[in-house]
Amino acid sequence: MAITRRQKEVLDFLTTFTARNGYSPSYEEIASGLGLSSLATVHKHITNLHAKGLLQRAQNRSRSIDVIPQRAARKAADRLPLLGRIAAGKPVEAIQSAETISLSDIIGAREVFALEVQGDSMRDEHIISGDYVLVERSRTAREGEIVVALVDGSDATLKRFYHEGNLIRLQPSNSEMKPIYAPAGSVSIQGKVLGVLRRYN
Amino acid sequence: MAITRRQKEVLDFLTTFTARNGYSPSYEEIASGLGLSSLATVHKHITNLHAKGLLQRAQNRSRSIDVIPQRAARKAADRLPLLGRIAAGKPVEAIQSAETISLSDIIGAREVFALEVQGDSMRDEHIISGDYVLVERSRTAREGEIVVALVDGSDATLKRFYHEGNLIRLQPSNSEMKPIYAPAGSVSIQGKVLGVLRRYN
DNA sequence: GTCCGGTTCGCCTTTTATTCGCTACAATGT
DNA sequence: ACATTGTAGCGAATAAAAGGCGAACCGGAC
Numbered sequence: 508m509a510i511t512r513r514q515k516e517v518l519d520f521l522t523t524f525t526a527r528n529g530y531s532p533s534y535e536e537i538a539s540g541l542g543l544s545s546l547a548t549v550h551k552h553i554t555n556l557h558a559k560g561l562l563q564r565a566q567n568r569s570r571s572i573d574v575i576p577q578r579a580a581r582k583a584a585d586r587l588p589l590l591g592r593i594a595a596g597k598p599v600e601a602i603q604s605a606e607t608i609s610l611s612d613i614i615g616a617r618e619v620f621a622l623e624v625q626g627d628s629m630r631d632e633h634i635i636s637g638d639y640v641l642v643e644r645s646r647t648a649r650e651g652e653i654v655v656a657l658v659d660g661s662d663a664t665l666k667r668f669y670h671e672g673n674l675i676r677l678q679p680s681n682s683e684m685k686p687i688y689a690p691a692g693s694v695s696i697q698g699k700v701l702g703v704l705r706r707y708n
Numbered sequence: 709m710a711i712t713r714r715q716k717e718v719l720d721f722l723t724t725f726t727a728r729n730g731y732s733p734s735y736e737e738i739a740s741g742l743g744l745s746s747l748a749t750v751h752k753h754i755t756n757l758h759a760k761g762l763l764q765r766a767q768n769r770s771r772s773i774d775v776i777p778q779r780a781a782r783k784a785a786d787r788l789p790l791l792g793r794i795a796a797g798k799p800v801e802a803i804q805s806a807e808t809i810s811l812s813d814i815i816g817a818r819e820v821f822a823l824e825v826q827g828d829s830m831r832d833e834h835i836i837s838g839d840y841v842l843v844e845r846s847r848t849a850r851e852g853e854i855v856v857a858l859v860d861g862s863d864a865t866l867k868r869f870y871h872e873g874n875l876i877r878l879q880p881s882n883s884e885m886k887p888i889y890a891p892a893g894s895v896s897i898q899g900k901v902l903g904v905l906r907r908y909n
Numbered sequence: 910g911t912c913c914g915g916t917t918c919g920c921c922t923t924t925t926a927t928t929c930g931c932t933a934c935a936a937t938g939t
Numbered sequence: 940a941c942a943t944t945g946t947a948g949c950g951a952a953t954a955a956a957a958g959g960c961g962a963a964c965c966g967g968a969c
């Protein structure tokens with residue numbers, strides 16, 4: 508995990524202080540320990556470290572900083588517990604299930620790569636600019652699948668795939684855009700979409 | 709993966725420096741460590757090594773270089789190569805970059821769980837029934853974040869979070885649904901949404 | 910209500926990364 | 940033999956993040 512020199516100093520101070528005293532320091536104590544005169548600076552450091560996932564804290568609570576041990580942070584949990592369903596129903600914690608979800612559930616043993624989506628051609632499919640589509644490398648596709656296709660070897664686009672007689676129809680999912688019709692020979696399929704991954708900041 | 713002698717020297721320097729100090733070197737430190745006088749040269753080396761997938765870095769971020777251990781780079785079934793962007797442009801294969809994407813990029817070291825979405829309350833956010841939302845367990849949220857919230861301890865829902873005077877407004881992202889207004893005391897936040905994962909069958 | 914500690918805001922300086930134009934050399938392909 | 944491409948290097952200008960300040964504000968605990 509990326510960290511700057513100053514951030515490491517702050518982190519080290521927190522670790523040491525907590526180990527020595529059994530409780531975490533107040534911002535004032537951090538400031539004097541690091542030779543800072545403004546609590547705002549301390550707050551900024553803590554916020555940054557929290558954003559990097561190196562410590563936990565509770566908002567507006569005194570001495571609530573908790574440094575996350577590095578080993579625990581290391582073991583990148585790529586598999587998430589699937590706690591249940593949402594949309595009306597019970598509190599999340601009440602639901603207990605042993606299911607998990609991970610990227611491997613989607614990609615399996617296939618050869619998969621990701622592409623960042625730009626533009627709104629798949630908006631009606633709820634795939635938006637900035638999303639990552641997970642694409643299985645494949646030369647063929649089945650009726651109605653979302654594919655990455657090249658038409659005349661030039662433009663790579665994301666469309667739904669349909670046969671229509673001798674032609675292939677590439678259907679964008681945005682009512683403002685028209686489908687592309689092309690002879691099978693001039694359409695080259697790069698892969699088909701297995702999933703979508705989106706990140707909020 | 710082809711690597712030059714000089715590139716190995718750069719990589720070794722990075723590894724050693726980071727191991728010794730607990731944070732990665734700045735470009736200036738790299739330059740002096742390798743006897744270079746221009747930061748541009750350092751930058752070029754880093755860019756090349758990144759393109760070869762031997763290290764990760766964040767744009768414009770200080771000391772954000774992370775050397776990828778070679779065994780981890782090997783298996784990484786859960787880490788997908790990010791081949792480029794799509795929507796009109798070049799053929800996919802033509803694009804070369806060594807960026808990758810994985811669930812760990814989203815979850816970091818946080819405590820995260822997944823929920824399967826049912827219903828259409830977040831349709832306008834392009835989160836649809838069947839999607840998995842990746843949720844960081846948290847009691848608090850910031851203005852405008854998508855949260856999992858309990859109102860009066862009964863209903864768990866997915867909404868955008870806003871303060872409005874003494875009240876909290878939970879805003880569904882579906883024009884047909886009305887926002888919920890509730891006093892802060894009766895709203896309990898379960899977590900905030902970091903990302904979305906969707907699977908096509 | 911009061912107090913203390915955490916949070917937010919606007920502003921500034923320093924540190925760090927990025928980009929540009931340029932030179933040089935070695936390996937490769939036609 | 941020559942053009943092309945990738946590596947390696949330089950210095951200068953630019954842009955962005957990190958680090959810092961004081962003051963005002965807010966929220967939880969007593």
